Amino acid sequence: MTAEGQIDPEAPPLSDHLLQWKNLSFRPPKSDKVILYSQSGSVRSGELLAVMGPSGAGKTSFLDLVSQRVSSSDPTASITFDGQNFSMRELGSYVAQDDALHGFLTVKDNIRYSALLSLPHDTPTNVIDGVVKKTLRSLGLTDVRKNLIGTHFQRGISGGQKRRVTIASSVVTQPQILLCDEPTSGLDSTTSYQVASAIKRLAQETNTAVLASIHQPNFETFSLFDNVLFLAGGHCVYQGPTDGVVSYFTKIGYPCPPHVNPADHVINILNTDFDVAEETGVPDHERVQQLAAAWVSHTSSLASAGSESHVHNSGATTSTRIGAAVGAWMTISERTLLRSEKSKSWSYRAIGELNKTWILTKRTALIIRRNVVLVSVRIWIYGMMSVMLSTVWLHLARTDARVNDRLSIHFFSVALFSTMSVAAVPIYLEERPVHNNGLYGAGAYTIANTAVFVPYLFVCSVIYSSISYWTVGLKSNGWAFCRFIFYLFLSIYAAEAQALAVAVVIPNFVGALAGVGFLTGFWMCVQGFLVRTPNLPRFWYYWAHWIDYQTFAFSLLVQNDLEGETFTCATLPDGTCQCSVPSSLIPKGHCAVSGGDVLKSLDIPHFSPAFYVVVLVVICIIYRLVFYVVLGFRKRS
Numbered sequence: 340m341t342a343e344g345q346i347d348p349e350a351p352p353l354s355d356h357l358l359q360w361k362n363l364s365f366r367p368p369k370s371d372k373v374i375l376y377s378q379s380g381s382v383r384s385g386e387l388l389a390v391m392g393p394s395g396a397g398k399t400s401f402l403d404l405v406s407q408r409v410s411s412s413d414p415t416a417s418i419t420f421d422g423q424n425f426s427m428r429e430l431g432s433y434v435a436q437d438d439a440l441h442g443f444l445t446v447k448d449n450i451r452y453s454a455l456l457s458l459p460h461d462t463p464t465n466v467i468d469g470v471v472k473k474t475l476r477s478l479g480l481t482d483v484r485k486n487l488i489g490t491h492f493q494r495g496i497s498g499g500q501k502r503r504v505t506i507a508s509s510v511v512t513q514p515q516i517l518l519c520d521e522p523t524s525g526l527d528s529t530t531s532y533q534v535a536s537a538i539k540r541l542a543q544e545t546n547t548a549v550l551a552s553i554h555q556p557n558f559e560t561f562s563l564f565d566n567v568l569f570l571a572g573g574h575c576v577y578q579g580p581t582d583g584v585v586s587y588f589t590k591i592g593y594p595c596p597p598h599v600n601p602a603d604h605v606i607n608i609l610n611t612d613f614d615v616a617e618e619t620g621v622p623d624h625e626r627v628q629q630l631a632a633a634w635v636s637h638t639s640s641l642a643s644a645g646s647e648s649h650v651h652n653s654g655a656t657t658s659t660r661i662g663a664a665v666g667a668w669m670t671i672s673e674r675t676l677l678r679s680e681k682s683k684s685w686s687y688r689a690i691g692e693l694n695k696t697w698i699l700t701k702r703t704a705l706i707i708r709r710n711v712v713l714v715s716v717r718i719w720i721y722g723m724m725s726v727m728l729s730t731v732w733l734h735l736a737r738t739d740a741r742v743n744d745r746l747s748i749h750f751f752s753v754a755l756f757s758t759m760s761v762a763a764v765p766i767y768l769e770e771r772p773v774h775n776n777g778l779y780g781a782g783a784y785t786i787a788n789t790a791v792f793v794p795y796l797f798v799c800s801v802i803y804s805s806i807s808y809w810t811v812g813l814k815s816n817g818w819a820f821c822r823f824i825f826y827l828f829l830s831i832y833a834a835e836a837q838a839l840a841v842a843v844v845i846p847n848f849v850g851a852l853a854g855v856g857f858l859t860g861f862w863m864c865v866q867g868f869l870v871r872t873p874n875l876p877r878f879w880y881y882w883a884h885w886i887d888y889q890t891f892a893f894s895l896l897v898q899n900d901l902e903g904e905t906f907t908c909a910t911l912p913d914g915t916c917q918c919s920v921p922s923s924l925i926p927k928g929h930c931a932v933s934g935g936d937v938l939k940s941l942d943i944p945h946f947s948p949a950f951y952v953v954v955l956v957v958i959c960i961i962y963r964l965v966f967y968v969v970l971g972f973r974k975r976s
């Protein structure tokens with residue numbers, strides 16, 4: 340491979356590939372309405388096919404079928420690459436209509452991480468850097484490469500630039516087939532032209548077959564495409580070279596008026612949403628049927644005359660294609676070699692997965708570092724809450740009268756952190772569209788997320804504990820302090836893992852927030868402090884109380900703080916000792932209660948802390964497993 344950007348005269352000519360589909364049709368399950376009628380056609384490598392038609396014509400459905408995201412309802416349907424069945428996941432990349440980018444990453448980071456996650460793990464760094472640099476240049480993004488994409492809270496690059504970054508993130512994965520659903524939607528005509536020409540340049544340089552649905556291209560943009568497929572009501576009404584559109588529609592009685600863009604002219608004819616029947620004299624729906632029938636008879640007459648379908652032999656760009664591999668791009672043969680021989684070995688794939696996990700971990704850490712709202716605000720809230728806790732519960736006396744206040748510190752600590760776990764919901768929801776692009780699996784993401792959030796949440800619990808533990812006067816012992824941090828951390832992690840599990844099960848922001856809020860409140864109610872464990876209705880006690888991470892976290896914190904301590908009771912004027920809970924120390928002559936007496940009154944039996952720690956770890960693992968399984972299931976479906 341040569342230095343990036345240089346055309347290598349020694350490189351072999353790009354080989355020709357053919358993506359072909361036959362009899363693709365779509366009828367949603369349990370519906371009688373056919374969305375797309377039998378579609379057949381092909382695109383050669385290096386060529387661009389525009390998929391056009393009025394809204395609801397079936398463009399997205401068509402791209403979904405070709406990209407194998409949905410199955411054809413016709414069992415005879417086939418999609419082949421060079422005559423062979425293939426997996427679109429391996430050879431293709433799909434650019435959905437919505438931008439799937441990380442707002443806290445820069446333009447270059449987004450593209451570079453796509454390359455790192457998709458290319459074989461042993462691809463040399465200089466090749467990856469070259470590919471990224473070339474992609475940035477080809478899509479006109481070099482000047483904004485260091486800019487953040489932007490989020491709801493922070494303005495970033497423009498809409499058109501975002502679209503180009505989304506396309507670049509797909510292109511950089513070196514697909515042989517690129518499918519774009521409306522890559523130019525929402526862009527002005529100049530930007531649309533720039534995006535379309537960048538896609539064309541990339542298609543030619545990398546020998547990629549491109550299918551793109553497109554709305555309202557101006558004449559220059561339309562002319563960039565080699566072929567066009569016009570759909571109306573799920574029927575094909577034209578499929579062939581873009582420069583053959585005018586002559587075909589003139590031949591069937593719809594001549595394009597002078598100075599009118601042929602693309603606009605055809606869309607006007609095909610639009611059945613609004614009443615244009617008076618202009619043509621034919622009812623809208625009938626007109627579409629006539630046009631579909633005209634196309635069928637046109638193709639049959641071509642077939643009987645022995646010529647190939649327009650789209651098969653357009654050859655519009657084959658001759659103009661760059662005949663040598665461009666240095667920084669991998670040639671098709673290199674891609675195929677890397678993806679076939681080595682990727683078959685088990686150990687090669689395992690190292691690839693580990694490498695992906697490591698890349699995702701670095702990426703997640705970078706996102707967290709840049710996500711000031713998520714990181715700083717959350718740490719700031721924990722800090723402020725612990726200052727508040729310190730001042731409200733300041734220097735708790737070791738008396739029986741203050742035992743309840745002491746217990747409430749532990750309840751509050753667990754409950755506060757559980758409530759704050761809602762901050763985990765947007766973390767996953769932001770990742771979801773990026774995850775949908777299929778560059779990495781559920782396992783790699785789950786591990787990466789865990790690897791980043793464990794230290795982060797540990798730091799949160801250290802900050803909270805360091806400020807409040809000594810000022811409120813919990814057990815004055817260094818080891819008890821360390822255990823407090825550790826138990827609190829386990830509780831936070833369980834809450835965080837629960838929030839992420841809810842977010843993946845209910846992938847809707849408001850729904851997920853409501854779900855996490857409900858569960859947090861529910862676990863607070865049944866954990867045994869608000870309603871003491873002996874008083875809990877048995878139908879909650881026997882199951883909910885014992886699967887509640889707050890039960891175990893609260894018990895660990897309370898036992899850690901109270902065991903071995905004594906709390907002086909009040910002595911009445913008549914000399915009687917009055918304690919709020921039955922005391923084991925009064926018979927021994929001390930007017931006090933022991934920590935054990937308090938634990939007994941709470942119905943917290945003496946337990947092994949190691950066992951409760953294991954239970955909390957198991958709860959965290961279960962939540963993570965739910966996240967992993969549902970994420971994997973969603974990806975497959």
Ligand SMILES: Nc1ncnc2c1ncn2[C@@H]1O[C@H](COP(=O)(O)OP(=O)(O)OP(=O)(O)O)[C@@H](O)[C@H]1O
Nearest residue numbers: 367370374392393394395396397398399400401552
């Ligand atoms: N799974 C489905 N179930 C029911 N109807 C569907 C389904 N998928 C698509 N449709 C319907 O099929 C028609 C074509 O949808 P499609 O999204 O393919 O159109 P489109 O050409 O991409 O439109 P637009 O330009 O507005 O994006 C629409 O009327 C749509 O409501």
Ligand SMILES: [Mg+2]
Nearest residue numbers: 398399400520
């Ligand atoms: Mg669509």
